[in-house]
Amino acid sequence: MYSRKFDIKDEEIFQLLRDISDWYGYDFTEYSKASMKRRILRLINLDNFANFNSFRNRIKLDEVYFLRFVEEITVNVTEMFRDPKFFRSLREDVLPNIAHHSFIKIWHAGCATGEEVYSMAILLHEAGLLEKSLLYATDLNAQVLETVSKGIYPLRHMKLYSENYINSGGKFDFSNYYTANYDNVKFSKFLVQRLVTSTHNLVSDGSFNEFQLILCRNVLIYFEKQLQDRAIRLFDASLEVGGYLALGSKEALKYVDVYKRYQHVGKEKIWKKLS
Amino acid sequence: MEKTILSIPSHLVVIGGSAGSLHVMLSMVAQLKSNANVSIVFIMHRKAAADDLLTPLLQSRTKWPVIEISDKDPLLVQTVYVAPADYHVLIEKDFTFSLDVSEKIHFCRPAIDITFESAADLFRHSATGILLSGANADGVEGLIYLKDRGGICMVQDPETAEVPYMPKQAIEKVAIDRVIHPDEIATYINSLI
Numbered sequence: 111m112y113s114r115k116f117d118i119k120d121e122e123i124f125q126l127l128r129d130i131s132d133w134y135g136y137d138f139t140e141y142s143k144a145s146m147k148r149r150i151l152r153l154i155n156l157d158n159f160a161n162f163n164s165f166r167n168r169i170k171l172d173e174v175y176f177l178r179f180v181e182e183i184t185v186n187v188t189e190m191f192r193d194p195k196f197f198r199s200l201r202e203d204v205l206p207n208i209a210h211h212s213f214i215k216i217w218h219a220g221c222a223t224g225e226e227v228y229s230m231a232i233l234l235h236e237a238g239l240l241e242k243s244l245l246y247a248t249d250l251n252a253q254v255l256e257t258v259s260k261g262i263y264p265l266r267h268m269k270l271y272s273e274n275y276i277n278s279g280g281k282f283d284f285s286n287y288y289t290a291n292y293d294n295v296k297f298s299k300f301l302v303q304r305l306v307t308s309t310h311n312l313v314s315d316g317s318f319n320e321f322q323l324i325l326c327r328n329v330l331i332y333f334e335k336q337l338q339d340r341a342i343r344l345f346d347a348s349l350e351v352g353g354y355l356a357l358g359s360k361e362a363l364k365y366v367d368v369y370k371r372y373q374h375v376g377k378e379k380i381w382k383k384l385s
Numbered sequence: 386m387e388k389t390i391l392s393i394p395s396h397l398v399v400i401g402g403s404a405g406s407l408h409v410m411l412s413m414v415a416q417l418k419s420n421a422n423v424s425i426v427f428i429m430h431r432k433a434a435a436d437d438l439l440t441p442l443l444q445s446r447t448k449w450p451v452i453e454i455s456d457k458d459p460l461l462v463q464t465v466y467v468a469p470a471d472y473h474v475l476i477e478k479d480f481t482f483s484l485d486v487s488e489k490i491h492f493c494r495p496a497i498d499i500t501f502e503s504a505a506d507l508f509r510h511s512a513t514g515i516l517l518s519g520a521n522a523d524g525v526e527g528l529i530y531l532k533d534r535g536g537i538c539m540v541q542d543p544e545t546a547e548v549p550y551m552p553k554q555a556i557e558k559v560a561i562d563r564v565i566h567p568d569e570i571a572t573y574i575n576s577l578i
């Protein structure tokens with residue numbers, strides 16, 4: 111919620127983002143401003159700063175606090191099998207067409223705490239492809255990646271995830287994929303083993319491999335148009351011809367010229383690279 | 386380019402609703418007229434479901450285009466925009482929408498508060514927030530924010546609301562400009578020319 115104690119001007123936010131880019135090399139200047147403003151006001155409230163200047167100074171002088179800033183400014187909310195129809199389409203329209211590769215590489219860009227990556231690993235397992243697959247899970251926020259490599263999640267979410275799993279076309283008992291321990295579950299080792307995590311910033315980092323499938327869902331909504339274009343170009347450069355790009359359910363490729371070389375597949379936000 | 390600039394509405398009406406708000410919207414959109422210089426953003430609490438029929442249902446009742454918001458969609462005049470299930474909706478300075486999947490507010494995503502606040506930031510005194518029937522606490526904070534920035538605050542007359550909690554809460558906590566009968570919402574919107 112916005113604070114009503116004080117308001118901050120758009121210029122102040124923009125100046126702070128420019129300074130942060132100078133001080134720490136993280137560039138948030140091309141993030142969507144309305145949502146950036148909300149995140150900043152939320153953090154100022156949460157940490158009880160008296161005014162915008164003391165917030166700004168803390169970021170400048172305290173490197174550890176800057177890490178908190180990154181963790182809190184990014185939106186790391188995610189779910190397993192979010193949009194079950196999307197995962198159904200991966201099962202039906204994508205996996206059969208990449209199955210012939212002797213080695214399958216998949217990139218989850220902006221994976222947050224990794225629920226989507228484990229969902230993908232389960233799909234691959236059920237298609238008999240997991241053993242020859244590697245899932246690269248990257249995010250700008252190093253903190254969330256620790257959760258990804260541990261594969262430990264709250265038990266209370268499993269009811270929803272299990273429903274989502276079934277709606278995505280899952281035919282097995284979802285609870286077979288994890289062991290429960292008090293309030294948490296730990297996903298099975300054969301899933302965790304196929305994951306590789308690394309920090310990667312879509313604003314400044316380049317291509318690091320060639321993939322058969324790239325997923326970047328609900329990350330581009332936080333970027334302004336130019337930055338979206340940069341990310342899409344990066345995905346294009348990291349995708350083999352015949353590979354697939356998947357975006358969030360309200361995101362599209364339509365404003366980027368790269369689009370001409372891609373073909374929309376199925377009913378979800380999935381495109382195949384033609385050339 | 387020029388055309389896009391001309392087609393930005395001079396007034397924005399954000400309508401928030403929860404339980405019992407659908408039929409109010411359905412009869413309201415049927416009465417929208419073509420000389421209004423306004424757009425409507427409808428934020429309705431509902432479960433994320435594969436077969437979300439809200440947008441086609443509204444479209445079947447009105448000549449105005451009804452659009453479920455996607456990332457970066459432009460805000461155009463005489464259009465009814467619907468917040469997609471499971472996304473918060475904000476409006477940017479360049480009159481495009483941005484979406485956000487951050488934490489639920491009052492257990493809601495989309496949250497009415499967020500769009501009221503964002504509309505207030507951009508449209509100030511040319512923003513109207515209307516809170517309809519519902520059992521949730523969402524929307525009140527947003528109305529207070531909107532009021533502080535010169536916007537116009539309305540609630541559905543609780544007497545007419547299927548679930549009066551939401552409008553009643555707002556009346557208690559915000560200096561409401563108008564308690565409106567559902568039949569008069571379209572008349573009000575049509576008067577914004």
Ligand SMILES: C[S@@+](CC[C@H](N)C(=O)[O-])C[C@H]1O[C@@H](n2cnc3c(N)ncnc32)[C@H](O)[C@@H]1O
Pocket residue numbers: 184185186187188189192219220221222223226248249250251254310311312313326327328329332358486
């Ligand atoms: C809402 S989550 C999306 C999680 C998952 N893909 C899903 O759809 O459920 C957005 C993620 O994008 C990450 N992110 C934001 N900016 C980024 C950037 N410049 N480079 C890489 N990741 C970024 C955030 O840290 C966050 O974890």
